Amino acid sequence: MKKSNLDRRDFIKINSALGLGAATLLSTNPLQAINIFNAKHQQPAILGGQPAMASDWPSWPMWNxxxxxxxxxxxxxxxxxxxxxxxxxxxxxxxxxxxxxxxxxxxxxxxxxxxxxxxxxxxxxxxxxxxxxxxxxxxxxxxxxxxxxxxxxxxxxxxxxxxxxxxxxxxxxxxxxxxxxxxxxxxxxxxxxxxxxxxxxxxxxxxxxxxxxxxxxxxxxxxxxxxxxxxxxxxxxxxxxxxxxxxxxxxxxxxxxxxxxxxxxxxxxxxxxxxxxxxxxxxxxxxxxxxxxxLAQLERLEDQTSKRSENAEYLKSKIATVPGITPYKLYEKVTRASFHLFPFRYNKEAFKGLPRHKFLAAMRAEGIPCSAGYFPLNKMPYLKNAFESKNYKLFYSKKDLNYADYEERNQCPINDVICGEEAIWIPQYVLLGSMSDMNNIYNAIQKIYDNAALLNK
The missing domain is CATH 3.40.640.10 (Type I PLP-dependent aspartate aminotransferase-like (Major domain))
Incomplete structure (x- = not known):
């Protein structure tokens, strides 16, 4: 049998993660335990694996x-x-x-x-x-x-x-x-x-x-x-x-x-x-x-903004390596972003057709807060309601308030795709976490990518 380099401390850690009793631990081949440990961490949490992020994120708002x-x-x-x-x-x-x-x-x-x-x-x-x-x-x-x-x-x-x-x-x-x-x-x-x-x-x-x-x-x-x-x-x-x-x-x-x-x-x-x-x-x-x-919050805004920027750039570099994940871009003259949200685009085809809502559910199971973001503002009923209000009818002509024509003139097809299929947000307080936390986000995405076919059954 091949000798294991696994020490007692690592073995106890694996045993704890797998939830095995001491008797099982002592009778288990160390290499076999490692394989079981790795399998649990490579399996999506939504299917019973270990979450990529087990600890808590920074609370918000902060108050000292x-x-x-x-x-x-x-x-x-x-x-x-x-x-x-x-x-x-x-x-x-x-x-x-x-x-x-x-x-x-x-x-x-x-x-x-x-x-x-x-x-x-x-x-x-x-x-x-x-x-x-x-x-x-x-x-x-x-x-x-x-x-x-x-x-x-x-x-x-x-x-x-x-x-x-x-x-x-x-x-x-x-x-x-x-x-x-x-x-x-x-x-x-x-x-x-x-x-x-x-x-x-x-x-x-x-x-x-x-x-x-x-x-x-x-x-x-x-x-x-x-x-x-x-x-x-x-x-x-x-x-x-x-x-x-x-x-x-x-x-x-x-x-x-x-x-x-x-x-x-x-x-x-x-x-x-x-x-x-x-x-x-x-x-x-x-x-x-x-x-x-x-005034109290303003004292820490600069440091928090710098940390968000550093973590955003690092996280961006990591997740950009996953097929089907396209992080945000900044315009050439942008010298700083504030990252109220960390956005990226999701291509389900690269994830074996896994719909965005299933990707989001899998991410949340991994302990990663995320959402799909906005619904198109040009397609909400508040606009038609305003056009049909008394004051709008008094001021504007029927031609101005022809809502079918207005809708046609205000189509935004790219936005429709972003809102309906691609956009994913991670909230700003997540970017106040550690570099290890950013790695956990990447690991969660990679794990979902590796198991996309299984998740889409």
Missing amino acids: PETDEKRLLEVMRSGVWSRKNVTIEFENKWAATVGSKRCLAVVNGTNAMNASLANLEVGWGDEVIVTPYSFIASISCVLFNGAIPVFVDIDPDTFQMDATKIEEKITKRTKAIMPVHILGLPCDMDPIMNIAKKHNLVVVEDACQGWLAEYNHQKVGTFGDAGCFSFQNSKNLPIGEGGAIVSDNDAFMDRCYSYHNYGMPYGSMKVEGSSGAVMAGNKLRITEYQAAIG
């Missing part, structure tokens, strides 16, 4: 009582809970962090976009160039302001709005472009800004997933007329709920400030000799304790 609670408790005990100095401090720090002149904190990213469009006078009769691959808020803000969204298909490699397809969608009614730095991967901003300048369009950046991401060493959210961020609980800078508008345009930011505070006068919006509201506004102020939480 020792470092994070002092400021929050000070605010709570002060009794000054509505917007004041702590909110201003957070705004100043966020503006400095992204390299913008000014920042206005608001209740959420959705209303950051609503307010930005409203105060750039985007509204009834206008069209806004949008992406079909995003969260509903990226489009609902257009409808809230009475405009019509016009969808541009995506670049399948980057998941972003395809800048080469924008100009063909521009009409005499086009007023704005809303690039969405979805998943934390920056859009191709140079051609977008060139198109906007050529056609005299405003640009509102949806950077709600783009904290600290950069294009040509410039932070996203600072290219257009306005940049909008979200600090919702799942986001890379979590406050629970919250958002922000950034811009270098003082007049615009003064309007936004008045708008977020009932339309009360502020800065250049002050009217001499008058009192009370100077414009139709809203109430979008955040609280002092939200700002205190944001």
Whole structure:
């Protein structure tokens, strides 16, 4: 019999993993035990094998009582809970962090976009160039302001709005472009800004997933007329709920400030000799304790972003070797991504026809959090509902609101394939794990690939 190099410690580890009793351990050929151990680890967990990831992922959101609670408790005990100095401090720090002149904190990213469009006078009769691959808020803000969204298909490699397809969608009614730095991967901003300048369009950046991401060493959210961020609980800078508008345009930011505070006068919006509201506004102020939480989270954002980037690049290099797996690509001028999500494309044909939903189920059984992502925004019933609403019918003609024609003009076939068949996401907190954890993700994918035919029975 061939001598085994297996020592006592390794043998006990194998025995524990296989769930064998001591008597069985002592009577088992060591090489046979290794084979059993390896078989269990090579078999998909969904079929009874050992999961690739047995330990827990980092919890989210993160909160360290020792470092994070002092400021929050000070605010709570002060009794000054509505917007004041702590909110201003957070705004100043966020503006400095992204390299913008000014920042206005608001209740959420959705209303950051609503307010930005409203105060750039985007509204009834206008069209806004949008992406079909995003969260509903990226489009609902257009409808809230009475405009019509016009969808541009995506670049399948980057998941972003395809800048080469924008100009063909521009009409005499086009007023704005809303690039969405979805998943934390920056859009191709140079051609977008060139198109906007050529056609005299405003640009509102949806950077709600783009904290600290950069294009040509410039932070996203600072290219257009306005940049909008979200600090919702799942986001890379979590406050629970919250958002922000950034811009270098003082007049615009003064309007936004008045708008977020009932339309009360502020800065250049002050009217001499008058009192009370100077414009139709809203109430979008955040609280002092939200700002205190944001300041605590901001302290670790840089380090977390760097770690996500390092792990994303490593994981990308590993899974790219698996046939049928195509990781994200970044545009040439992208100098940093924030990775709110780690995306890749899945080709079922390379996996013996294994449907995406079965791949996802197998991944989850391996202990890997993942999902299929978005449903196409241009194919949801909210659009038809808006077109059939009283106000849209009052303002727009029947031709404008012919929904069958609108649907035909706004087909995005590449996005349909990405949403319906290919896209897979891994959430951002996973990228805060160890290098070993990234290897476990790769091992899970490889294991599923190796057993795809068996999984598809």
